[in-house]
Amino acid sequence: MDRIVLGNEEFEGRNNAYVLVDEGTDDLALVDTGVSTPEIRSDLEKGLAARGYEFADVDDVVLTHFHVDHAGLAGEIQAESDATVYVHEADAPLIEAEPDAVAALDERRRDLLEAWGVPDGPKDELLALLEGARAIEGEPADATPIEDGTVLEVGGTTLETVHAPGHAAGLCCFEIVDGSNGRAADGGSEPGSEAFVGDAILPVYTPNVGGADVRVDRPLEKYLATLRRIAGQEYDRVWPGHRDPIDDPAGRAMTILEHHRERTGNVLDVLREHGPADAWTVSAHLFGDLEGIHIVHGPGEAYAHLDHLRHEEIVEIEDEEYRLVADDVDLEELVSETG
Template identity: 75%
Template sequence: MDRITLGNDEFEGRNNVYVLLDEETDDLALVDTGVSAPDIRADLEDGLAARGYGLEDVDDIVLTHFHVDHAGLAGEIQAESDATVFVHEADAPLVEHDPEAMTELDERRRELLDVWGVPAEATAELLSILDGTREIDGKPADATPIEDGTILEVGGRTIETVHAPGHAAGLCCFEIVDGGDGGDGSEAFVGDAILPVYTPNVGGADVRVDRPLEQYLETLRTIVDRDYDRVWPGHRDPIDEPTDRALAIADHHRDRTERVLDVLEEHGPADPWTVSAHLFGDLSGIHIVHGPGEAFAHLDHLHHEGVVSLEGGEYRLIESDVDLEEIVGTIE
């Protein structure tokens, strides 16, 4: 798979932009774009130039989700090339920088930070970083919405959209069903659905997602059921055993659920911020929302399963003898 790696100072590692090219027609497509920053844009331009192309030659852009490290340059590329920008309908308004959608996201984040018990000083630190636009940086793009099952013909490839929510409401995998290596459905672009080193954040990375852990576990089941031979993630190197990786991430969340239960049993009722402190220690930067968001995702799941109650913003353990296989589910 032809990819260009771009800088990213976040913990997930270097971003991947995948280049799809039909050499007969010169039809050029990109899967994701990287951060909107002069040095990152220059790296992308250099990568395309080494292949004999420029940003103006891009015909299609396929976005796995709206986060700035994946969609940031889409609008700039589209302005130069008139490329079609495909993104799931849930994320399209954010890629377009729709004022209403951006305001709703910002207000929802502020509301949940308060509900999760995040202290005022930590909230102020986070918002000074985000400033309401951290996740939606760059030039707006005119987005073409897609949904689960949408078939795209881009860069000489036929790819099928597989909605994979959890980390983001509109996150999608794109299964390669025709053209080039892996053209039999055995490979896919997966964005941040699964990553080779870290587990994608659930709960804080996109506060619009309802029942985030439940939705993410279903995404992992989808990846296991499709049993890909190899997948191409949004960060770092390809994953050669994606089924095993998805199962390992599911085990990770089962273990984390157990740790959350241990916190409540040992320390009594607590809000997500307090639980996250026991799980992760002191938090700063973007982790101020990722930490309690992750704790909330697990507490919320336990609440819906009747294991904990929610009173006055605090979660209280009401059932100590818990079958984690039944609560979190088994993915096989």
């Protein structure tokens, strides 16, 4: 197993594509591919060439989720190699660019931007950005759907699928089954229990919840469950979709969970100090002025917390504004122990 670092400086930073090779058969698999831009395609081609391969040699592509910085090149690779592209069943229609699925995602986003109270100016800026980003989504791929527990045999490695929704509906981690691949990605000795985790946990940033995939119902609840599941796996090391490996995955998962406990407290403070508010107004108090993709990520994150508080009967919603109705809130129980 080896890692190609791609030059993307947007989103959460440098992307990773992981290379799995069966030394006996030369079967080649990639975990994630990067954005479909000439620069990133060149990065990936050069990384493969340095290892003696090209796109046409790829037998399998395993995608952690549908976001363009992870899946953008999957269709182009498949077109040159006839590779099998694996992705969770929730994300498969978007990888295949099914018109109904794409239209439903766009409609859901527009509806939520309206419900969150995003003003026309920022809303138009965001929608123009997203429309312009269609070009980096790449070519559609013929997807092979997988689900939680699916076992893949790719590149001489056995991967067990661990569904990890929250940041995206179909986000999956892929646990490396012990003994199936003998080298860690940094060239070290036999790994212990390890996994590819996509954007489920990241070493620097906290993955966006609520705005990154507007299809997710009760996004914060699902993401908190994902964090607890990763912490419970007790991996020795995980390989994220961005930046460097994480050597204390359980600790990192619990740090992100603590971050969301604090953010829930901050959301409650906004409602206490300023009264009923929509998600856009709450996000303005939390994050200040927003631009670019953060126009959906900011209120989406606020919404994820407000939605969680609503289901726990801490707030009520009327005319798209959230009003605090219970002030005796145990944040530890509400966030850390929910579910």
